[in-house]
Amino acid sequence: MMILLTVISVLLFGQCFADIYLHIPRGSNNRLNEKTGNRKNANRVFDSQNNNKGGYNVGDKGENPSNNEGEQYRMKYFQSGPFKSLNNDAGKSFLELEWTNQHGCGGNEDTSPQKQNCHMILQYMCQDDVNTPTGTADTLRNGQRTDTQAYNRPQSLTETQAQTTARKNNAVQQEEVLQEPWEWYDKCFVRERNRGLFTADQKLKTNNGLGTSSAIYTRENPNGNRYGYECPEERDYFPYWHPTPWKDIAVLAENASMCSYYKSKSFNTQMYHECVEFYTPGGARRPYSKWNNQAQCTQNGGQWIQFSNFLEKAPAYTTEAACNAQSKGGLTYRWAVPYDATSVTKKECLVQLDQPDCKEAQYSRSNHLGNGANGRANSYMWTLPYFPSAKAKRCVFRMRYNISTDDYDPYFTDSSSNQQLNPFVQSIIEQDPYIDLGGRTALRMNINTDQTGRQFQDRSHVFFMSPRAGAISQTDRIFNLNVRGKRGNIVQTYPAVEYDFHPNTLNMKPSDLVHIQWTGSNTHNNNNPAGDGQAGDEGQGKDGSDRSNIVEIKNLNDNFPLPYESTTMWSAADVKWIYSGSTAVSPKDLAVIMSSSGYYKSVNEAKTKAAMNPLLNNAPASFEGAVLKFNRGTYHYMSTRNNNFSNRSQKSTLIVS
Numbered sequence: 218m219m220i221l222l223t224v225i226s227v228l229l230f231g232q233c234f235a236d237i238y239l240h241i242p243r244g245s246n247n248r249l250n251e252k253t254g255n256r257k258n259a260n261r262v263f264d265s266q267n268n269n270k271g272g273y274n275v276g277d278k279g280e281n282p283s284n285n286e287g288e289q290y291r292m293k294y295f296q297s298g299p300f301k302s303l304n305n306d307a308g309k310s311f312l313e314l315e316w317t318n319q320h321g322c323g324g325n326e327d328t329s330p331q332k333q334n335c336h337m338i339l340q341y342m343c344q345d346d347v348n349t350p351t352g353t354a355d356t357l358r359n360g361q362r363t364d365t366q367a368y369n370r371p372q373s374l375t376e377t378q379a380q381t382t383a384r385k386n387n388a389v390q391q392e393e394v395l396q397e398p399w400e401w402y403d404k405c406f407v408r409e410r411n412r413g414l415f416t417a418d419q420k421l422k423t424n425n426g427l428g429t430s431s432a433i434y435t436r437e438n439p440n441g442n443r444y445g446y447e448c449p450e451e452r453d454y455f456p457y458w459h460p461t462p463w464k465d466i467a468v469l470a471e472n473a474s475m476c477s478y479y480k481s482k483s484f485n486t487q488m489y490h491e492c493v494e495f496y497t498p499g500g501a502r503r504p505y506s507k508w509n510n511q512a513q514c515t516q517n518g519g520q521w522i523q524f525s526n527f528l529e530k531a532p533a534y535t536t537e538a539a540c541n542a543q544s545k546g547g548l549t550y551r552w553a554v555p556y557d558a559t560s561v562t563k564k565e566c567l568v569q570l571d572q573p574d575c576k577e578a579q580y581s582r583s584n585h586l587g588n589g590a591n592g593r594a595n596s597y598m599w600t601l602p603y604f605p606s607a608k609a610k611r612c613v614f615r616m617r618y619n620i621s622t623d624d625y626d627p628y629f630t631d632s633s634s635n636q637q638l639n640p641f642v643q644s645i646i647e648q649d650p651y652i653d654l655g656g657r658t659a660l661r662m663n664i665n666t667d668q669t670g671r672q673f674q675d676r677s678h679v680f681f682m683s684p685r686a687g688a689i690s691q692t693d694r695i696f697n698l699n700v701r702g703k704r705g706n707i708v709q710t711y712p713a714v715e716y717d718f719h720p721n722t723l724n725m726k727p728s729d730l731v732h733i734q735w736t737g738s739n740t741h742n743n744n745n746p747a748g749d750g751q752a753g754d755e756g757q758g759k760d761g762s763d764r765s766n767i768v769e770i771k772n773l774n775d776n777f778p779l780p781y782e783s784t785t786m787w788s789a790a791d792v793k794w795i796y797s798g799s800t801a802v803s804p805k806d807l808a809v810i811m812s813s814s815g816y817y818k819s820v821n822e823a824k825t826k827a828a829m830n831p832l833l834n835n836a837p838a839s840f841e842g843a844v845l846k847f848n849r850g851t852y853h854y855m856s857t858r859n860n861n862f863s864n865r866s867q868k869s870t871l872i873v874s
């Protein structure tokens with residue numbers, strides 16, 4: 218009986234999902250703007266392995282669904298100031314990331330044992346903002362339709378530069394989402410896969426059409442399915458051993474003892490090599506090479522080049538001495554070849570990235586999406602970077618959730634444990650094996666060898682990191698206060714969540730600033746197909762529309778806003794920056810702005826402009842908001858539209874002490 222029980226618990230384990238869903242910033246789970254509960258295209262930009270029903274639509278600026286990229290809303294977070302030489306946290310901009318993961322992570326082996334090993338990797342990618350909404354072929358964008366960018370492989374590895382360019386131009390569409398650049402996938406497609414990896418008994422395809430079993434084939438992706446321009450081998454392994462376009466923020470490790478390894482091997486810190494080949498001797502660099510190691514690279518006429526990651530480039534400094542001289546105040550500059558260099562002999566001045574933060578993952582409960590310690594969803598306080606160029610940046614955020622079992626040593630098992638045919642060697646784990654319990658019936662186990670050891674992922678839509686503006690100083694601390702959730706009731710939104718403010722209780726000092734901002738979609742109708750959930754968009758106001766606003770309430774048990782005369786919040790606020798540009802805003806103006814989601818810019822406008830719908834239907838779905846400083850006090854507030862007693866509560870507290 219004991220044996221049976223053990224086996225059954227393994228059976229259950231094999232079945233489960235272990236998805237990850239980002240709520241702050243809103244994770245797309247590959248959605249764009251579809252009105253359906255299910256996302257339309259799971260291959261749109263990355264491989265999430267999540268439930269089709271997860272994710273949030275891209276934000277709309279106005280009251281109507283956006284027809285083009287320019288009408289989409291991008292969250293705008295103010296960058297940190299040059300904080301590194303300052304004391305305490307002065308100058309930092311904080312964004313508290315929030316997510317739910319389904320299969321548990323973190324915790325202490327003795328008091329709250331987990332049922333698998335796990336770690337999380339938080340990363341981002343930024344580039345200079347450009348003037349047009351969709352930019353050029355390489356600009357980060359969300360796209361206007363849900364299709365995946367196309368890709369065609371090279372006809373031969375001796376194609377001309379014109380042929381490479383034509384392939385790229387034929388593939389990349391301005392109206393479609395782009396995160397990793399086209400060249401990133403082209404590289405991955407051509408490059409031989411790492412043959413030292415453990416692939417169990419999975420049969421990875423051996424020919425990408427060019428005769429190579431390349432980095433698009435992995436144990437988890439044996440058929441080489443494509444998701445946007447994500448590279449499967451890079452997706453599945455961290456730290457990756459070649460240059461990547463991602464910057465590491467943090468690793469939430471299974472055990473803090475692994476942190477020194479992650480920190481030193483992160484591409485933020487360590488430079489990695491790639492084989493570089495040329496169209497003609499001494500000519501332009503090909504974006505790809507078949508060789509993944511130095512010996513084969515150089516034997517075949519390539520150059521094995523070491524590349525550096527960077528926060529941004531500093532082209533003003535054109536010599537090594539001038540570049541190094543900039544390293545001060547905690548910032549480091551590095552004279553090196555950037556990973557995206559077109560000329561591999563030319564070093565450039567690069568602002569170096571910090572080592573990633575690393576700590577043990579917080580506890581979360583197995584099979585309970587969202588239950589972290591004390592019943593809260595897990596979060597990570599991201600200190601946003603400071604960009605010395607003072608340029609506005611377009612960015613995306615990526616989070617991977619990696620789980621593995623102890624059925625084999627997850628860190629020290631390599632290709633020597635793979636199944637081999639001649640002579641036959643059994644993989645140390647097998648697909649759906651039958652276990653003989655000594656009786657007449659063997660029990661079949663649900664073990665997917667492409668899933669024992671598996672990544673889940675979510676990513677944000679495009680957002681901005683902007684230089685500080687208005688009366689915000691370089692030494693102010695800034696907290697971001699946003700809205701999470703989407704239109705619908707609990708089963709209609711799941712595994713996304715209903716509306717709430719985040720952080721739900723924000724503690725700050727009288728010297729701190731808070732950037733209040735939110736985004737919403739007009740197409741969160743959650744219609745069929747709704748997959749494992751219920752179709753529909755219960756809630757107040759126009760179908761499918763997200764709206765939020767802020768009105769002060771006396772205490773959290775109240776559901777009725779205070780009349781303006783009784784409020785204390787707005788007269789306690791000092792406006793440091795506001796969406797309308799003018800900081801000459803009276804407390805009463807501010808109350809009107811916040812309660813109308815920016816529909817009215819002032820009390821005067823509220824008297825003259827066409828009336829706002831009482832359910833905010835004609836108010837904008839997104840609100841760039843304001844950066845405010847508050848006097849000491851405790852302020853409670855809610856959203857009038859979404860708070861509906863016994864149905865849902867969108868109430869929050871700001872404590873300034």
Ligand SMILES: *[C@@H]1O[C@H](CO)[C@@H](O)[C@H](O)[C@H]1NC(C)=O
Nearest residue numbers: 324325326471472473474577
């Ligand atoms: C982390 O690893 C160390 C060394 O193996 C071990 O002593 C410790 O108990 C582990 N910590 C947790 C939380 O599992």
Ligand SMILES: *[C@@H]1O[C@H](CO)[C@@H](O)[C@H](O)[C@H]1NC(C)=O
Nearest residue numbers: 452453454455619621627670
């Ligand atoms: C996931 O964990 C495995 C260990 O089981 C490791 O080999 C792999 O590099 C990790 N991948 C990522 C993306 O974290």
Ligand SMILES: *[C@@H]1O[C@H](CO)[C@@H](O)[C@H](O)[C@H]1NC(C)=O
Nearest residue numbers: 755756757758860861862864
């Ligand atoms: C509260 O929600 C219920 C259910 O969606 C709805 O019937 C009711 O009208 C809502 N109340 C208000 C004041 O909107």
Ligand SMILES: *[C@@H]1O[C@H](CO)[C@@H](O)[C@H](O)[C@H]1NC(C)=O
Nearest residue numbers: 705706707755756862863864
């Ligand atoms: C709102 O709450 C009422 C009473 O509990 C319930 O009957 C109704 O179904 C709820 N509506 C929504 C949209 O959740």
